[in-house]
Amino acid sequence: MITTSAVHSKRWLSIIIALAVVLRLGAALYLGDRVEVLPGIYDQVSYHTLALRVLDGHGFTFPSDWWPMTRAGAPTAHCSFLYVLYLAGVYAVVGVHPLAARLLQALVAGVLGPWLAWRLGRHVAxxxxxxxxxxxxxxxxxxxxxxxxxxxxxxxxxxxxxALERALALAERPSWGRALQLGLALGLAALLRQLILAFVPCLLLWLLWQARGRVRWGQLLAPLLVIALLILPWTVRNYRVFHRFVLLNTNAGFAFFWANHPIYGYDFPGLLPPDGPSYQDLIPMELRHLDEAAMERALMQRALGFIWEDPGRYLLLSLSKAREYFKFWPSAASGVVSNVSRVLSFGLFLPFMLYGLVRAARDWRRWSLLYLFVAVYTLIHLLSW
Incomplete structure (x- = not known):
């Protein structure tokens, strides 16, 4: 039986979703049917270019030398394959109209974002x-x-x-369907941004603890199987074009190298100053002849060498990144759009976030998965980005 309160709640949720969709469609229309370098979203030029190359039959390659050190026509695995295919699919259907991809994405995000947040909130509060x-x-x-x-x-x-919502559902009432759905969500997340893979072991350990005695071992392994099946085709593709093992993407070594380079000393500035060396300048000359995958591996080894040589510097440098990671105030290095977005989003809601974290501690077990995700995801960025 549907209660009056349930109808009232669904009505409010519908209003919220409608508002979210309108705001996001408005943003899509504002950015328009062009792709250009804008604050915080530089990478959209790369994704758009790769989608055009895929449509033209050139595969995942760039038409000219590209960021970070990919040569023209050479295979790349630096960007998300799944997102490139999304753009290529939209362009194949409606023509090369970035606005169409923006509108579709805005619609999906406007509907699913609030809805998933609502479902997640019902599990814990x-x-x-x-x-x-x-x-x-x-x-x-x-x-x-x-x-x-x-x-x-x-x-x-x-x-x-x-993934978080399905993990909570699986812990509450284990089933094979929920285990497979969790694997699908995690697999799609990995195909979009592979760093989520570092959280997967923590999530499975949480499930083992939270649902011990009720969840089967097979239901814990099922998400791993789904993730592996989604990633495997790209691992095979990478081996064919690079002739070496590359699990998914080639961006981790570059990011880890730049984030922990000795040029920063003990204090992370966020971005390199415009009057100093560029990120590409930091890549050693003796590595620049390598292909993207080999260079990524070599840079990862160099970065690990930096840490081994001076672990104290690495620790202090990582701690200093918290200033940039949690920045909520305007910065002279940022443009108007970035400053306004930062202050009116993270800055505005930060007090409520902190209050919520403290308030939720009263029922910490119910909220433990969200605490775990916040802690692990933050730690990943402080230590490696």
Whole structure:
């Protein structure tokens, strides 16, 4: 039987979703039917270019020398294959119209973002909290902005929300269907941004602890199998073009090398100053003849060498990244759009986030998965980005 309160809640959720869709469609229309370098969304040029190359039959290659050190016509695995295929699919159907891809993405994000936040909130708190989570998701400026950008962020966030929601559902009532759904959500998240793979072992250990005695070993292994099946075709593709093992993407070594380079000393500046060396300048000359996969592996080894030579510097440098990671104030190094987005999203909601973290500690076991994700995801970025 559907109660009056349930009808009232669904009505509010529908209003929130409608508002989210309108705001995101507005952002998509504002960015328009062109692809250009804009604050915080530089990578959309790369994704758009790769999609055009795939459509023209050139595969995952760039028409000219490209960021970070990929030569013209050479195979690349630096960007998300799945997102490139999304863009290529949209362009194949409606023509090369970035606005179409923006509008579709904005619609999906506007509907699923608040809905998944609401479902997640119902697992750990009350209906009121769930609706508040949906409303914040709808109004959060960063979410609105990135929902219109031709980049992985929006779809990745949706996949993460779905994974967390399915993990909570699996812990509450284990079933094979929920285990497979969890694997699908995690697999899609990995195809969009592979760093989520570092969280998977933590998630499975949490499930083992939270649902011990009720969840079967096979239901814990099923998500891993689904993830492996989704990644395997790209691992095979990478071996064929690079002649070496590359699990999925080739960006980790580059990011780890740049994030921990000795040029920073003990204090991470966020971005290299414009009057100093560029990120490409930091790549040693003796490595620049290598293909993308070999260079990525060599840079990872160099970065690990930096840490081995001075672990104290690495620790202090990682701690200093917290300033940039949690920055909520305007910065002279940022443009107007970036500063306004930062202050009116993270800056505006940070006090409520902190209050929520403290308040939820009263029922920490129910909220433990969300605490775990926040801690692990933050640690990954502080230590490696």
């Amino acid at each position: 009350t209906e009121t909290v769930a609706l508040a989570a949906a409303a914040i998701t709808a109004l959060y400026i960063y979410f609105i902005y990135y929902s219109a950008a031709l980049m992985t962020e929006s779809f990745f966030i949706l996949a993460v929300l779905a």
